[in-house]
Amino acid sequence: MNADAKIIIENLSFFYRRRQVLTDISAVFPAAAITAVTGPSGQGKSTLLTTLNRLWEEIPGAAATGIVRMQFEDGWRDVNAPDIDLPWLRRRVGMVFQAPNPLPASVYKNMAFPLRIAGVSNKREVEARVEDALRQAFLWREVKDRLDHDARTLSGGQQQRLCIARALILEPEILLLDEPTSSLDAEAGRVIEELLTSLKESRTLVVVSHYQEQVKRIADRVFRLEKGSLQPQA
Amino acid sequence: MKSSWNEKAIVVFAWLSGLGLLAIFAAVIGFLIIHGGRSLQLSLVFGDTPPLAALFFRQRVFDGLFPAIVGTVALVLLAMGIAIPPGIAAGIYMAEYCRGKTRRLLGLFFDILAGIPSIVIGLFGLSVTIFLHRHFFRQLYPSLLISALSLAFLVLPYLIRTTQGALEDIPMDVRLSAPAMGASRLQNIFMVLLPRSLKGISSGILLATGRCAEDTAVIMLTGVVATAGVPRSLLGNYEALPFYIYYISSQYADRQELQRGFGAAIILLFICALLFAAALAVRRHLSRRFFYHL
Numbered sequence: 001m002n003a004d005a006k007i008i009i010e011n012l013s014f015f016y017r018r019r020q021v022l023t024d025i026s027a028v029f030p031a032a033a034i035t036a037v038t039g040p041s042g043q044g045k046s047t048l049l050t051t052l053n054r055l056w057e058e059i060p061g062a063a064a065t066g067i068v069r070m071q072f073e074d075g076w077r078d079v080n081a082p083d084i085d086l087p088w089l090r091r092r093v094g095m096v097f098q099a100p101n102p103l104p105a106s107v108y109k110n111m112a113f114p115l116r117i118a119g120v121s122n123k124r125e126v127e128a129r130v131e132d133a134l135r136q137a138f139l140w141r142e143v144k145d146r147l148d149h150d151a152r153t154l155s156g157g158q159q160q161r162l163c164i165a166r167a168l169i170l171e172p173e174i175l176l177l178d179e180p181t182s183s184l185d186a187e188a189g190r191v192i193e194e195l196l197t198s199l200k201e202s203r204t205l206v207v208v209s210h211y212q213e214q215v216k217r218i219a220d221r222v223f224r225l226e227k228g229s230l231q232p233q234a
Numbered sequence: 235m236k237s238s239w240n241e242k243a244i245v246v247f248a249w250l251s252g253l254g255l256l257a258i259f260a261a262v263i264g265f266l267i268i269h270g271g272r273s274l275q276l277s278l279v280f281g282d283t284p285p286l287a288a289l290f291f292r293q294r295v296f297d298g299l300f301p302a303i304v305g306t307v308a309l310v311l312l313a314m315g316i317a318i319p320p321g322i323a324a325g326i327y328m329a330e331y332c333r334g335k336t337r338r339l340l341g342l343f344f345d346i347l348a349g350i351p352s353i354v355i356g357l358f359g360l361s362v363t364i365f366l367h368r369h370f371f372r373q374l375y376p377s378l379l380i381s382a383l384s385l386a387f388l389v390l391p392y393l394i395r396t397t398q399g400a401l402e403d404i405p406m407d408v409r410l411s412a413p414a415m416g417a418s419r420l421q422n423i424f425m426v427l428l429p430r431s432l433k434g435i436s437s438g439i440l441l442a443t444g445r446c447a448e449d450t451a452v453i454m455l456t457g458v459v460a461t462a463g464v465p466r467s468l469l470g471n472y473e474a475l476p477f478y479i480y481y482i483s484s485q486y487a488d489r490q491e492l493q494r495g496f497g498a499a500i501i502l503l504f505i506c507a508l509l510f511a512a513a514l515a516v517r518r519h520l521s522r523r524f525f526y527h528l
Contacts (some may be wrong), residue, residue: 055413058409058410059406059410086418087416087417087418090415091415091416097407097414101407103426105524113412114415114416117412117415117416117417117418170415
């Protein structure tokens with residue numbers, strides 16, 4: 001297998017209520033790099049992301065077939081294998097949504113939420129990891145004095161970085177981002193692009209984006225998804 | 235141009251409907267106060283018994299509404315205590331677990347259940363009690379417990395449907411946010427989905443509470459009586475305000491007695507208001523615990 005490969009997709013098909021969305025997709029996504037998936041809207045780009053953390057299983061009427069292999073610290077695993085523990089997988093493969101989706105709680109509670117789910121209860125450890133993740137997401141300086149404020153009072157760009165930080169706090173090896181800048185203005189989008197570029201040293205990123213400019217700026221490898229099939233783009 | 239006239243007409247109609255409703259509400263309250271306001275004295279509640287002695291259950295109240303007030307509060311709390319856990323649990327099941335045909339069938343079943351007249355539920359409670367009395371428990375009669383169980387059965391479909399509806403109204407992106415962070419299904423339900431739907435669920439609980447407090451048909455057949463004193467046991471008879479209002483208005487002897495009926499109606503409304511306030515306070519406390527303001 002490829003030495004620098006992180007994700008290998010083989011013959012992946014996806015169906016939603018009897019409509020075939022993805023047809024027999026095969027692709028290799030490299031490790032420690034940004035892979036961009038682009039293409040016209042409504043062609044299943046976001047869907048493709050949900051096949052990587054099996055989030056599609058939460059959506060009634062969805063079904064997927066095929067193999068998705070990922071190289072984790074302890075070797076290659078087939079994501080679609082029945083013995084995969086879903087919470088474990090989703091901690092290894094983090095996800096950021098198109099629109100920032102903070103919970104209606106304080107900045108701190110938002111950040112600590114994934115840890116609470118994972119059963120990390122040591123207060124000191126939680127505090128340290130919250131700070132660390134916020135620093136990684138370029139947000140610590142801006143929010144360190146208002147950790148107890150409602151997260152929804154932050155600006156759009158800050159909320160999105162909060163969501164990235166919240167995904168980072170579990171130290172995922174792979175981070176999936178679905179149009180992470182589409183709801184932001186140019187300046188806030190630029191900060192996020194910078195952030196993503198800084199993150200790829202330690203993680204594998206898969207970014208869905210329909211902005212060609214953005215894809216050119218940040219991606220190491222580009223795929224185009226159209227009519228259900230995924231093709232590499234020069 | 236035409237559409238703006240249509241819009242204006244709709245707005246005016248909406249305002250008039252709202253005002254009309256408000257006027258009816260004010261008329262009902264005003265009517266009650268005009269007719270029953272004068273009877274609102276301590277003696278209406280406690281009769282000739284010293285209020286403190288009555289409140290601590292040291293002396294029995296013969297000529298006042300105190301036993302009926304205690305009976306109604308006990309009945310509502312008991313019925314809601316019985317109905318809320320299975321109601322919410324079934325609502326969660328319907329929204330989060332039940333799929334396909336079973337779900338449609340169960341939904342239809344709950345809607346039919348919600349439409350059953352309360353007198354039929356009362357009759358059902360009575361028949362079951364008689365059956366149990368004959369064949370299993372000689373000491374079982376129509377009583378506070380039977381009434382509470384029947385009322386719980388009456389309001390169960392409201393609780394199920396409002397809980398289900400509140401959960402199903404949560405948008406997909408909110409629904410997916412916690413699982414994407416590694417939350418299990420149960421964690422998602424208890425840490426995100428239920429707190430997010432507290433508002434809808436609590437409005438269902440308020441409706442059901444009101445329904446329990448005002449119902450007369452069910453309790454008439456299952457254990458309420460005109461004089462029983464403060465309820466002493468779950469398996470004993472009890473008094474309740476709506477039943478008092480019913481029998482006083484159907485067989486009052488003089489004006490004063492009718493006035494007492496109106497007074498009882500005001501007290502019943504007041505108790506409902508208190509129960510509503512308590513439910514809202516619990517909701518606020520819970521939503522603060524999980525989230526900020528919702």
